[in-house]
Amino acid sequence: xxxxxxxxxxxxxxxxxxxxxxxxxxxxxxxxxxxxxxxxxxxxxxxxxxxxxxxxxxxxxxxxxxxxxxxxxxxxxxxxxxxxxxxxxxxxxxxxxxxxxxxxxxxxxxxxxxxxxxxxxxxxxxxxxxxxxxxxxxxxxxxxxxxxxxxxxxxxxxxxxxxxxxxxxxxxxxxxxxxxxxxxxxxxxxxxxxxxxxxxxxxxxxxxxxxxxxxxxxxxxxxxxxx
Amino acid sequence: xxxxxxxxxxxxxxxxxxxxxxxxxxxxxxxxxxxxxxxxxxxxxxxxxxxxxxxxxxxxxxxxxxxxxxxxxxxxxxxxxxxxxxxxxxxxxxxxxxxxxxxxxxxxxxxxxxxxxxxxxxxxxxxxxxxxxxxxxxxxxxxxxxxxxxxxxxxxxxxxxxxxxxxxxxxxxxxxxxxxxxxxxxxxxxxxxxxxxxxxxxxxxxxxxxxxxxxxxxxxxxxxxxxxxxxxxxxxxxxxx
Numbered sequence: 001x002x003x004x005x006x007x008x009x010x011x012x013x014x015x016x017x018x019x020x021x022x023x024x025x026x027x028x029x030x031x032x033x034x035x036x037x038x039x040x041x042x043x044x045x046x047x048x049x050x051x052x053x054x055x056x057x058x059x060x061x062x063x064x065x066x067x068x069x070x071x072x073x074x075x076x077x078x079x080x081x082x083x084x085x086x087x088x089x090x091x092x093x094x095x096x097x098x099x100x101x102x103x104x105x106x107x108x109x110x111x112x113x114x115x116x117x118x119x120x121x122x123x124x125x126x127x128x129x130x131x132x133x134x135x136x137x138x139x140x141x142x143x144x145x146x147x148x149x150x151x152x153x154x155x156x157x158x159x160x161x162x163x164x165x166x167x168x169x170x171x172x173x174x175x176x177x178x179x180x181x182x183x184x185x186x187x188x189x190x191x192x193x194x195x196x197x198x199x200x201x202x203x204x205x206x207x208x209x210x211x212x213x214x215x216x217x218x219x220x221x222x223x224x225x226x227x
Numbered sequence: 228x229x230x231x232x233x234x235x236x237x238x239x240x241x242x243x244x245x246x247x248x249x250x251x252x253x254x255x256x257x258x259x260x261x262x263x264x265x266x267x268x269x270x271x272x273x274x275x276x277x278x279x280x281x282x283x284x285x286x287x288x289x290x291x292x293x294x295x296x297x298x299x300x301x302x303x304x305x306x307x308x309x310x311x312x313x314x315x316x317x318x319x320x321x322x323x324x325x326x327x328x329x330x331x332x333x334x335x336x337x338x339x340x341x342x343x344x345x346x347x348x349x350x351x352x353x354x355x356x357x358x359x360x361x362x363x364x365x366x367x368x369x370x371x372x373x374x375x376x377x378x379x380x381x382x383x384x385x386x387x388x389x390x391x392x393x394x395x396x397x398x399x400x401x402x403x404x405x406x407x408x409x410x411x412x413x414x415x416x417x418x419x420x421x422x423x424x425x426x427x428x429x430x431x432x433x434x435x436x437x438x439x440x441x442x443x444x445x446x447x448x449x450x451x452x453x454x455x456x457x458x459x460x461x462x463x464x465x466x467x468x
Binding site: 153157158160161164167170171173174175177178181209213217220221224225227 | 305353357360361364367368371372377380381384385387388389391395
């Protein structure tokens with residue numbers, strides 16, 4: 001029997017995680033539900049005045065996307081850690097850095113991508129000016145992979161803890177701030193009809209830095225947890 | 228560096244450094260405070276509120292310096308598994324958190340008379356606030372895990388990831404042109420701050436550095452003693468059990 005190639009394992013891992021996310025009580029659906037409900041609370045809490053909502057719409061959508069991402073993160077490695085799948089994977093030819101990237105991709109496509117798809121609908125509910133829609137999608141697409149990647153560090157660090165959720169929040173949220181600032185900055189720029197390109201470039205830069213740092217940091221944390 | 232892998236040797240060295248550090252602190256802190264609060268002239272624009280700077284700026288420097296110490300210790304702990312590195316990181320974190328808090332608080336107090344507000348979401352302020360959260364996160368991991376070794380190495384990973392924030396703090400005043408003034412002491416073309424103000428500032432900086440060395444070494448010795456105690460207790464339990 002020939003051993004499967006790295007790419008085969010890599011894609012199999014991604015497919016498996018996406019399937020699990022949507023079948024096991026629907027973590028992806030739950031996150032999406034949280035996103036929809038949390039955003040609908042803002043008009044109720046702040047008041048339905050259209051101009052106020054328009055002003056805060058881009059920030060609200062980004063912040064809730066960030067929190068929704070956080071909500072699903074603590075299960076990123078935990079289920080596999082508890083049932084021994086991670087131990088199995090540590091014996092397979094694929095290394096932890098690739099596992100982390102595979103899991104981040106799966107997490108992003110199972111839980112964040114649905115949020116992005118629904119974002120323009122919610123932007124309409126929050127009365128965001130229509131010129132901002134395109135930039136909302138672009139900035140979310142460029143920025144949110146950083147959320148999954150950076151989040152994987154926090155998830156890996158707290159994987160062995162029974163109640164790691166709150167700690168995970170404390171660890172990950174500060175690292176999310178740059179993405180939030182630049183992501184919202186791009187939308188605001190396009191709404192005020194200035195050039196959003198610098199903000200987008202910075203959002204992309206954060207994602208790229210996260211892509212470089214996160215796999216190594218998360219892999220180190222996972223090895224530590226399995227010791 | 229591995230000469231100091233032996234805790235006993237490290238404690239001997241620390242005991243040699245400590246009296247000097249305490250002496251420097253005891254001399255520079257009162258003198259620096261005297262210069263800063265009484266002897267130096269008030270600023271022509273800011274009046275007496277400029278005196279907040281003599282606490283604020285050295286605290287901010289120390290907040291970043293302490294993070295560098297903690298991050299370097301974390302690197303040594305992860306790469307070379309230096310036995311004292313985890314102790315050093317653990318000892319540095321609360322000191323750094325307090326310096327960061329001091330910088331944020333004095334900054335807010337200074338901001339009210341100067342800018343008319345305690346807080347703005349300016350690049351420098353926000354990135355220093357993130358620094359404070361990183362310190363808290365580092366300490367929280369230490370507390371969350373029972374096994375000291377695992378907890379320390381997990382915290383070290385976070386400390387290293389957080390290093391990204393340091394250049395952001397340093398260059399934030401150049402990148403985001405908001406309320407916080409640009410660098411005026413550490414810059415390539417020399418300080419742009421007047422000598423009357425620079426003197427007390429440097430005295431306070433030396434005093435705070437000495438304070439850091441004193442508390443850092445104390446906390447490291449304390450941590451080593453705690454571990455010794457744990458070993459002794461374990462041996463006693465084993466002997467009687």
